[in-house]
Amino acid sequence: MHQLDHLADVARNAVRIGHELIKTTRPHTVTEKTDRDTYTEVDVRIEREIRAYLAETTPEIGFIGEEEGRSDGAADSKYVWGLDPIDGTSNFVHGVPLSAVSLALMQDDRTVVAAISLPYMELHYSATLGGGAFVNGKRLETSKTVELSKSIVAIGDYALGEGSAEKNRQRIALTAALAAQVERVRMFGSAAHDFVWLAEGRIDGAIVLSNKELDLAAGILIAREAGAVVMDTSGAQHTRASAHTVAAAPGVADQLLSLVQSVV
Template sequence: MYQLDHLADVARKAVRIGHELIKTARPETVTEKTDRDTFTDVDVRIEREIRAYLAEATPDIGFVGEEEGRSDRAANSAYLWGLDPIDGTANFVHGIPLCGISLALVRGAHTIVGAVSLPYLELHYSAVAGRGSFVNGKRLTASGTTELAKSIVAMGDYALGENAVEKNRQRIALTAELAAQVERVRMFGSAAHDLVWLAEGRVDAAIILSNKPLDLAAGILIAREAGVLVIDSTGSEHTSTSTHTIAVAPGISSKLLALVRSVMRMG
């Protein structure tokens, strides 16, 4: 069977395919999936090219993509590649240079390899479970912040589609409470950015009031391997079935979780 080092190398090479395509292509078609949630011809092209590369490099491993779903191999494979070809598609469409390619290798309920590339910033992140996480070859360590008042907190996108108004009342309430207590709140529009920048210590927490395993798996592994605590809003360890995604530097974890839970109770 494949060695983890080999699989990590495959993952890094795969996201570089998307890295180069994003840098050299502009979207010609933008298609609406749901209310204000879109994908482009570039998303599809990246997914197809990475799918083809992985099918050749790891023919026994299944694949599921954000845009075109599962490969025929996925049902019978113990391992599964999960790809978000462009995380931050709205940013990409509007020329905002905050988007990335996110690829995870999952075995059962556990992510064992993750790779994220941020093309416009030339940043390449990767992690193997139990072996740490890295950016451009440099080992990552989460922020040592211990004070909420000195923390930068990344907030996930507001909700779209069904029940968006109700969901956003809670998000807006949480944003207001954070604004009153932390140094700054930031919304980058890409969960990949939120999580890898948390791993790198650029931000001190990332709050995503949803859980999309395909989008988040690679970033969560990279964050955890840098020492980040990733939990649900209940305080339980985050899993693929969690309702929310709270990722936070250890030094402010108890204070931030208390803040989040107080808002959730009020909601």
């Protein structure tokens, strides 16, 4: 078996650990990281259990988790696992069934393996670099939509914490611009949902006015392997250094980018 195929199996098995915990566990402790940004003991438990599984199955690969940071060997590894144990923690805390487990295998400035699980829907997404993207074993392909007026576009959460008022003026202006031109605007509260549903053709575009690697790395690979165009707001290919994230089905990518650039 090709090395990436084997590592994709490992990634799929890893996110299933979190998948089962999200389905069967409710949070008892909610802790604030920053202004209105929280984590729960379930986030920490998922991260620790997946970290332990990956340390056992791929001890040569480093690990970075959203809640507890880097493993000792992460800086020296050729590859590094990056985990968001619950993408959509606020949804999870409030009982909104839009949460995901998101795991990426990163090499330098690129993601080579991705696995995302949506526990409440029994949807399991994965991709390898150059190997396509799949959901529950079925190959993914973006929508064929070519008109922005017939598109559903997801946007990322509004900003929190220091500087959020200024950031949100831009986000609200973008929301208004989208509302005037697209069929519907959606805010799912989980970047993983945004990108896997773009990959699956459920939506036609996704905009996140930030670039948090652990939130986005897995979803971006899955979207790209399904045919999506993923850019910075400059129109350049999205990378780890990008400030923002604009992704779309090919037929509406240029139209969506132009709209975003008119605001941002």
